[in-house]
Amino acid sequence: MFKSINSMMSSKKRCFFYYGFISLFLSLFVFMLGLYAYQLKNLEERSESAKNALTHRMNGIFLELKHIVDSSKLSCEKEDIDILRRTTFYSPIFKEIGLFNDDFRVYCTTYGPRDIAIFSSIVDRIKDSSERKTVSLVRSHSIGESTFFAFYQGAHGLGINGLAPPQALAVDVDYLLSPDLPYELTIGKQTVVSSEYSHKSLVLAKRVESLDDWAISLVVFSPFSLYWSHLVSLLPFIFIFCVLFCLIFYAAHGGILYYRHSLPLSIKRAIKDNAIDVHFQPIVSLKAGELHEMEALIRWHSPHHGQISPLVIVETAERLGLIDDLTWMVVRKVGDFYREYPTQLKEINISVNVDRYSLLKESFAPNLEGIITEYPELKGRLGLEVTETSALTDIELPLMVSRFEHIKTLGIRLSVDDFGTGYAGLDFLRRFPYDTLKLDKVFIDSLKDDQFTRQILISITKLAKELNMALVAEGVEREDQLEAVRALGVDRVQGYYFCRPLPKEQVIAWVEENSTK
Template structure:
């Protein structure tokens, strides 16, 4: 596996590296060749071709241009297929029709071509520039251009050539396009040519071999970092897991209460128990920090039993304030499908008279079950219902099996997912879905609780739909039991009124 990863990294690295090098090298070659042609044209522009053209000083200027550039072999001014002026004094009115393209007079701009130099009887590279009623033909040293382009490619560990209109001009002539496994073309924006760079199989293999050691080192370092990170994660997991075990022994896990209120009167009818960890060093910690490890390790079962035992003590106090007040505790469906865990729950309820009424257990619809597991879940729910437990389906609508769960399992309460409540203010479709959920609840004889109420507008919509109960930050945030008792006593002294949502803030402040 290590070698395979190293090879894959090497291949990926070579592909990216060669792509970048090809484009960079071709761009550099174009830049240098553009500079060559631009320099030639600037010097030619300094020659006056209007009056008494081709004087000795004009030919001397052409010779100076050639002398300054090793790539230029000859410069000629052409009119009507004849040389009218050249750096060579003897070349005057020489007919060079056979060296010129047949249709060159149709061109209006610069162009490049190769042809046989009839005076030297060998191929030459020519560059034609329009100049008033003439053409300037620059004859380039083809051997030098070939060498320069080929050497340029070799110095960059690739093949390079210059093409014009798809035809080879200079460079690695023996390499055809089909021989290159990877290539790129960069056009000059000013002059009529294109530089092509690329890699054949031999060069790619060489690049692959050159980078293989680095790829192995990278994979080795990544693997080492991964092992160290995984080891650290496992240590942290074990540390957190051991901390959770110790926290259970020290009773550091407590239930914070968030009230569930009547939509019309805003009376506190019950409360949901929300898990918190009173960490000795980190302070009050929410489940987001530890719930995944607690669930994966199975420690969540012991935490839940601790919360239920705490709920028994707390409910005995709450019953003295309001005998009709209930508490709701979150469990997972897999807990209830576990007969051993159900027996533990029943044992706590049997020994706690306060839990034998007004206790709600809720779980979500997100878990999936086989037929056998579903039968065990139904059995567990039935046994606990026989001991006074009421069942609630939490986050209804957030899963894919809401209606089927309602048909297969019996619930007394539906808790609408907060996402529907939040979207109902602006989305008419979501508002319609809420209405459908309310009708479905009536069909199955379920009470409905809307979760996540944060604004008076949401409260008004929920109330208008006939949803009896609400829960959310608009009414109160989760709080400690002692604070909850204090607020519940004040709420009990409030007269029972049919209040509009806009009056909620006044009640909450008091």
């Protein structure tokens, strides 16, 4: 007992450790993936905002230059110089302003008259621009270092250039991006402003925004260092999610264990209480004037577990040693079905699936005989369908033959179910007195396209006729399958093409609607 308890405790510890490891991995994965997506989205949104701010500033710069040009004259008197100085004083960006003529020579600045030729490359860009404007990064004559220049030429040839420190251009960009996202602001091929960023640093992602009208580009970086710092800050939340995931997994594990342990008990109770339903699927005769047959199939909707597969019910009944109880329950419900609808079922045979190992039991035939005495309506109309899932031993073979002969004397028909998928070979058919051979659905599915399967079924059909056995094709769901089995000479069909398994009231309605007149 103590060993069992210790083993259980050890199993719970292993389970909890296993789920804890999975929860930690899943939490890290979710947060790392989510943070990565957030970083990309954040990079995209802030880069777009920085581009819009830069565009707004550039538009403001050229509106300011246009206003000055519109109020300036082609002269450099004291009054003109004072106007330029006053404009520079109040300008939010320019530190110096100059005027140039239609020969592209600067003739007047805030420092007085000048005669400076504008570089030819800048002149070409002004002429090529549809709005006669451009920007450049050139060395200033007045301050002796690289300076941001904005050029604009009015409609009458009078032009203006404004000088500003490169950092002034990036004030809004810096406000929107720093300190999280390093960036580089470039005019042409020259970098105007570069925030603190090492090219040796690992970069998670980068985004390039271009202002084509002014040959300006903005490259924004999302460094790995930012990603890791955010991830470290999220560690408390990762731990909380790890605990939640672990509890969820552990609760789900407990639910599965409860389901696995409670389902067999529920099935056992349902069998004992005769609570499992029996549905009936018609076996349709393709010959005119012949009556249909039916197969009884178990169905069960558990109040606690929902719809349960018939295979699960059968496997659980076998494991609990209740397969015979399940079989007798179905047979009795078939008997009740005959009693409830004696007129509609007067000449309709119904078959029931039976386990091969149940047939080998000495008590099977006497118990079946007792039920037929209890339900005389079953005699001559009940059939048993046997599936061979394993080969019979030398001891089991003669015993099975004896059981079959006894069953046949009770007026019970015998069918070999799912023929061709188990161990039911030719010698098997020769030894056992079957009345019906049922072709498995797997053959019907491949009958149309597989010539080899077709040849096999032709041989089986011929053998069945020689042994005076009826043939039933199972799993017929389409019209082309129906025509294929009809061409083989199979005259009985079972499948969704005609009717699915139905509760007794619905199948009676089907019989009344499809009965042969």
